[in-house]
Amino acid sequence: MSLRAETEAxxxxxxxxxxxxxxxxxxxxxxxxxxxxxxxxxxYIPQLAVMVGRRELVVRIHECAGVALPxxxxxxxxxxxxxxxxxxxxxxGPHDRVWLRAALRRDKRRAxxxxxxxxxxxxxxxxxxxxxxxxxxxxxLMMWFTHVTPLMWRTSATFVHDWLALTIGVVLAGHIxxxxxxxxxxxxxxxxxxxxxxxxxxxxxxxx
Numbered sequence: 001m002s003l004r005a006e007t008e009a010x011x012x013x014x015x016x017x018x019x020x021x022x023x024x025x026x027x028x029x030x031x032x033x034x035x036x037x038x039x040x041x042x043x044y045i046p047q048l049a050v051m052v053g054r055r056e057l058v059v060r061i062h063e064c065a066g067v068a069l070p071x072x073x074x075x076x077x078x079x080x081x082x083x084x085x086x087x088x089x090x091x092x093g094p095h096d097r098v099w100l101r102a103a104l105r106r107d108k109r110r111a112x113x114x115x116x117x118x119x120x121x122x123x124x125x126x127x128x129x130x131x132x133x134x135x136x137x138x139x140x141l142m143m144w145f146t147h148v149t150p151l152m153w154r155t156s157a158t159f160v161h162d163w164l165a166l167t168i169g170v171v172l173a174g175h176i177x178x179x180x181x182x183x184x185x186x187x188x189x190x191x192x193x194x195x196x197x198x199x200x201x202x203x204x205x206x207x208x
Contacts, residue, residue, distance in 0.1 A: 013196040013208040016115075017188040021079035026189055028072030035065040036136075037172065038164050066140045088117050095205060098121035108149060113137045114204040125175060132168055136161060 018026075033186035039062035042048045052058050076082040081202070099120040102112040113119065118126075124186045149157070178187055185202075188194035199206060 009045070013194050014095065014193040015199050016192060016200075017194050017208070018125060018192045019079060019081040020192065022082050022085060023189060023192060024155055025072045025076035025079075025082060028075075028184075029069070032065050032069045032072070033172070036062060036069065037165075037169055041169075044165075045164070063140070063144055066137065069139065081188070085117070089123050092120070092123060096123065110201055110204075116202045117203060119203070125171070132164055132171075133166060136168070141165075 040056050042052050042058050043062065049055070058182065093116075095114040095116070097120070099113045099115055102109070104123060108111070139161040142154055142157040143161060146154060180203075184194055184198040188198075
């Protein structure tokens with residue numbers, strides 16, 4: 001056996017985390033959400049709005065991306081693995097409350113933050129963004145089809161849509177920031193597998 005073979009460290013074991021269908025649901029949703037956020041910025045921020053020569057086209061792109069936003073998730077329901085993940089995200093157990101208390105105390109010790117396949121923060125984010133997307137979808141339709149609802153409803157829908165869009169932008173920025181700080185989590189979403197060590201440290205209650 002050569003000296004090179006003796007000194008090389010063995011590759012880290014990998015565990016399966018996401019199927020191809022799950023990854024494409026995430027990518028499709030992220031792409032459509034990104035189009036919605038970017039076009040909304042060009043429509044509502046004056047410094048960006050003056051850069052757009054065809055505002056009507058931007059409006060149409062924004063509307064089409066918004067209407068299509070639920071499509072990746074609806075298509076993903078055909079995947080058993082995706083439906084299983086939705087069940088995981090929808091269950092909040094005692095260990096999730098422990099995780100949240102530790103997060104509120106800014107206790108970053110891994111032993112104080114037990115998590116299954118998804119931690120409590122990810123579950124709350126998923127529930128919030130799903131609810132926000134439904135509200136944005138409904139208020140957007142009321143703003144689009146102006147002849148269907150009374151003026152008061154449309155005015156209220158515009159108010160909710162605009163302010164919720166700002167909140168979504170802030171939350172998404174936080175989500176992206178946390179993803180940038182965890183390369184292995186990003187690799188799991190990109191390739192479908194994560195290192196065994198990462199899974200053991202970050203999601204000790206998860207049994208792949």
